[in-house]
Amino acid sequence: MKFIDEAKIYVRAGDGGNGCLSFRREKYVPRGGPDGGDGGKGGDVYLRANSSMRTLLKFHYNQHFKAERGAHGKGKNMTGRDGKSLIIDVPVGTIVYDAETMEQIADLDEDKKMVLVAKGGRGGRGNARFATPTRRAPLIAEKGEKGEERVLKLELKLLADVGIIGFPNAGKSTLISRISRARPKIADYPFTTLVPNLGVVEFHDKTFVVADMPGLIEGAHKGAGLGIRFLRHIERTKVLVHLIDPSQTNSPKKVFNLYETLRKELEGYKKELLDKKEVVAINKIDLTHVREKIEEIKRVFLEKGIEPVFISAFTGENLKELLQKLYDALFGDEGKDI
Template identity: 55%
Template sequence: MHFADEAEIKVQAGNGGNGSASFRREKYIAKGGPDGGNGGGGGSIIMKADENMNTLVNFMSKKHYKASHGQQGFGQNKYGSAADDLILKVPVGTLVFDKESDDQLADLTEDGQQVIVAKGGLGGKGNSNFKSSTRQAPDFAELGEPGEVKDLKLELKLIADVAIIGYPSVGKSTLISHISNAKPKIADYPFTTLVPNLGVVKVDQTDFVVADIPGLIEGAHEGKGLGIAFLKHIERAEILVHMLDLSREDLLDDFKKLNLELSSYSDVLSKKDQIIVFNKSDATIPEIIEEAKVNFKKYKPLFISSVTGEGIDQFLYRLKDEVLIHRKKKRAEKPKDEHKVFRPHIDIPDAKNFKVEKEGKGFRVSGKRVEQLAIMTDMTKKGGIFRMHDILGKIGAYREMKKLGGTDGNKIHIGERTFTYMDLT
């Protein structure tokens, strides 16, 4: 099975459509009022956790994702239509980082959870929005805002549904290597496994994640053996497979001691559902199996051999059933509308959060909203440029520039746009 737990991709949200600059046509009037509609918003790129996915391998072959652009606005106040968002499905447990800043944008831990990773651009306003008492015939409209473009790093930290626990050398790693894509080290000495191995198991149409946990021993909760670190991991798994080794002396004693470790560590652990599995059925005599069947009757134990494969199908179906029961229970506990799109981007409340600094012989005005307005300004239309100067006056940017010695002719840099100082106030 192909498996990948890291990927780097580029995402490009759609641009907003341009607003329309149009005038009403009326029979006896050469140029009616402005009637240009707004452009539609560009499509955003959304990542959505999907429990049926278990690898990032798709993102190894396709690396570039683009959402569509919004439609431009039309005359007669018709709006352009907004583009659809592009939804990328990722496995539950995917972490999303901005590659440039290394900021974590999302930790998708639950099925259905989604996050906007690149926001589509706003549609530009049509010229009918810019009519005022002093501006009867605005000949300009806003341009659509460019969509966000980001390089992302995806990292998958699978969250195990099932943890296989037991004493060292009972055959936990052998079992996971048999039923999943995991390839752990297997050997006949204790503590072969030093960190948990995760594997994806597929039974019919159901995928689930199984963790092979390093062997536990008496005193584990006090830090003996590999100790407490891994008991923490077990806490996150829904189901425990408690493995016992048929070649050991006192199975009931092993079972009790291990359970005592779990309950000494935490209540959560002792309350988890356990599936009892006796391993190494190939290496024992029928009498031992019969005795275990009697002693453990109330736990409905399973008997397998991780080496010959005996009993493993039955074990897998039992596991699948339990996984599905747990998933159903979890879903029922959760109110449906909890997975709203989480927006890590700041919605721009107003243009008054800005900063003015000297830059060269002119100034730089920075701030999210003011930069957005600048990039949406149609530089080919005087009206559009005037509007920008008007805004700079209204928000107080000209006042600040004047304090710093600004005069007509200075350059004003806003994002990637440059305007020429022209104080209208």
């Protein structure tokens, strides 16, 4: 399924039904009074979070939504039926904005959470409503009010517990495929991952969701490479995994520089991301020249107060150690020894 995380839609609530202009017509009652009923209320439009949806793709094919109008009033003081409200399902994690003002309307961050986005029009009053002792045969009835209409901008921010970030070809997709049942496209060239991938991890007595983000490059927060389009998806995560590929350099200090560059990109996008819990994972220790540098790389990171975990996403080496660190970061004292 194609991953779409932005969309614009037009919504219109139903118009209220018109009031009825009517008089009693009964045998032996030549001057029957007014009996025009009121019009029904127009249907409202709601957005509802649905955990079974993963993308806003459907809104690229269907962008106009309209609720049912209220029925017109009838004689014999019969009120028109209310219009049926329209409920539009969106993925959990969808933020709703007014497209004109960009004012945030709602953050649908829980399954089945709903928000009213367009209110149906009130039904018009029938002429029976306008009868008075001095005006016994009113010749007026109201038209129903128009339903509200607006253009909405939908922005999806994935709900994941852990976000995996790194430069292109660092092994993010391989890692998520090893620790979960996610099966992203994997190849040995940059930007294989063009959209976020989600995987559910089961470890000890808990499950948590991990998101693999498309690769960042230096200057991403300014639009370089795939830019910051997907960085919004890590805003809701509780823990970030900085996945580092040391295979392209012989300098342990340059490996640390890769980590610093990742943090600078996060800071350039949104400084608050630096406050998240993080785990630094040095990947590709299955390569001989990387394995030989483990102690040197570890020393450089420890001097900065950071204890990395050394893994091979390809062979699975030390992945339990990585998962334990994630488990402890997410669940605190509930963490167990492997």
